[in-house]
Amino acid sequence: xxxxxxTNTEELxxxxxxxxxxxxxxxxxxxxxxxxxxxxNKAMLHYYYRSKQLLFEAVFKSxxxxxxxxxxxxxNAKTSLFDKIESFTNNYISFIIxxxxxxxxxxxxxxxxxxxxxxxxAEKHFPNIDNxxxxxxxHIANGIIRPIKAEQLFFNIMALNIFPFVASPLLKGxxxxxxxxxxxxxxxRKTEVADFIINSIKVIK
Amino acid sequence: xxxxxxTNTEELxxxxxxxxxxxxxxxxxxxxxxxxxxxxNKAMLHYYYRSKQLLFEAVFKSxxxxxxxxxxxxxNAKTSLFDKIESFTNNYISFIIxxxxxxxxxxxxxxxxxxxxxxxxAEKHFPNIDNxxxxxxxHIANGIIRPIKAEQLFFNIMALNIFPFVASPLLKGxxxxxxxxxxxxxxxRKTEVADFIINSIKVIK
DNA sequence: GTCTATAGCCAGATAGAC
DNA sequence: GTCTATCTGGCTATAGAC
Numbered sequence: 001x002x003x004x005x006x007t008n009t010e011e012l013x014x015x016x017x018x019x020x021x022x023x024x025x026x027x028x029x030x031x032x033x034x035x036x037x038x039x040x041n042k043a044m045l046h047y048y049y050r051s052k053q054l055l056f057e058a059v060f061k062s063x064x065x066x067x068x069x070x071x072x073x074x075x076n077a078k079t080s081l082f083d084k085i086e087s088f089t090n091n092y093i094s095f096i097i098x099x100x101x102x103x104x105x106x107x108x109x110x111x112x113x114x115x116x117x118x119x120x121x122a123e124k125h126f127p128n129i130d131n132x133x134x135x136x137x138x139h140i141a142n143g144i145i146r147p148i149k150a151e152q153l154f155f156n157i158m159a160l161n162i163f164p165f166v167a168s169p170l171l172k173g174x175x176x177x178x179x180x181x182x183x184x185x186x187x188x189r190k191t192e193v194a195d196f197i198i199n200s201i202k203v204i205k
Numbered sequence: 206x207x208x209x210x211x212t213n214t215e216e217l218x219x220x221x222x223x224x225x226x227x228x229x230x231x232x233x234x235x236x237x238x239x240x241x242x243x244x245x246n247k248a249m250l251h252y253y254y255r256s257k258q259l260l261f262e263a264v265f266k267s268x269x270x271x272x273x274x275x276x277x278x279x280x281n282a283k284t285s286l287f288d289k290i291e292s293f294t295n296n297y298i299s300f301i302i303x304x305x306x307x308x309x310x311x312x313x314x315x316x317x318x319x320x321x322x323x324x325x326x327a328e329k330h331f332p333n334i335d336n337x338x339x340x341x342x343x344h345i346a347n348g349i350i351r352p353i354k355a356e357q358l359f360f361n362i363m364a365l366n367i368f369p370f371v372a373s374p375l376l377k378g379x380x381x382x383x384x385x386x387x388x389x390x391x392x393x394r395k396t397e398v399a400d401f402i403i404n405s406i407k408v409i410k
Numbered sequence: 411g412t413c414t415a416t417a418g419c420c421a422g423a424t425a426g427a428c
Numbered sequence: 429g430t431c432t433a434t435c436t437g438g439c440t441a442t443a444g445a446c
Contacts, residue, residue, distance in 0.1 A: 028232035041413055104316055110374040111309055121378030128381050151380050151390055152397050155369050163364035169315040173326030175356050176333050185356055192357050200405035246431055
């Protein structure tokens, strides 16, 4: 059989587009730069994806469907609350280290077009946090954790995990640490963040 | 004496530019839109600020010097650690509600140009976190808080305060809350966040 | 399917009248 | 200082050869 090309052109373009869009954003990206990154001609981008807008949407959806299952782990896993927090924190930080531009890209583009955000999050029939909410309330009722609104706890989990990757230039500057040290601190957060959260909410028997 | 114009043209332009740049970013903003927002002609922008780049820098520096003293409060206040966390959280969230686009703008543009970030944070002789570090270490030595790296605690404080404003479209979508409810949740965070942090680090006597 | 060449448009910047 | 008109370059998109 013929050796299947491991990168057909369409995929080649999409990967190049990811690189450029995620670094520069929709408005900052240039079709020429994507073509150069892919090592092909600019006309091909339009041949395969029709327009910059459609290529961007393909990239965004691809990025989002990579992130979604990660976030889903917090919301709808069947495990206990503490396990969930620990495994999410550990997994998510590993994940993000291999996709450093991703969370900032998603957040930025959702801010640029909040209507798009609403549409996307609705059509993806994204898991709502009802299950998580029930679980939190049970833990409170059983005296396992102190009273806290599920939404606030959810925001806190997201914030502690995601923010240091989104705001790395700011945090590096403020704490005056170099890239190498910063990376080490991020690795430490795999356990640090879960400890921080659990220490905050756990009731001492 | 003559009634001083409460808005001279230069200032008028700067304010319009803030609006547009903070919403659209450097690459998304259009000089025409800034002119329209200011109610004047496009040529005036160049007359006063020479180029889009220079106008942008004026806006960025203005925004940053508004944010800087806020952040400074965490780092170099003379108060006790717990007071510092409580007052920062309360003040910062009030501040950000009146400048909703500001943190995202700063973070986005620092990501777009990390070299600029380094330069800015250096030249502003920004307070380093040494004082904060000493304070945290003293609290640990005195058994007031559990062991934690000052950098990690600092990241956590920043994350919990800033992230929900930067990622509001995402968090609104995931938790399925409307704008009104979200705003209420943000107001609650004025005390919620400080409690969350202090609960996590405080040693129970 | 892939390329080169170019159309067509739009945005930043400037010239020059007032 | 403020305006209108215009230049210039760059970017998306397409036409058309191969």
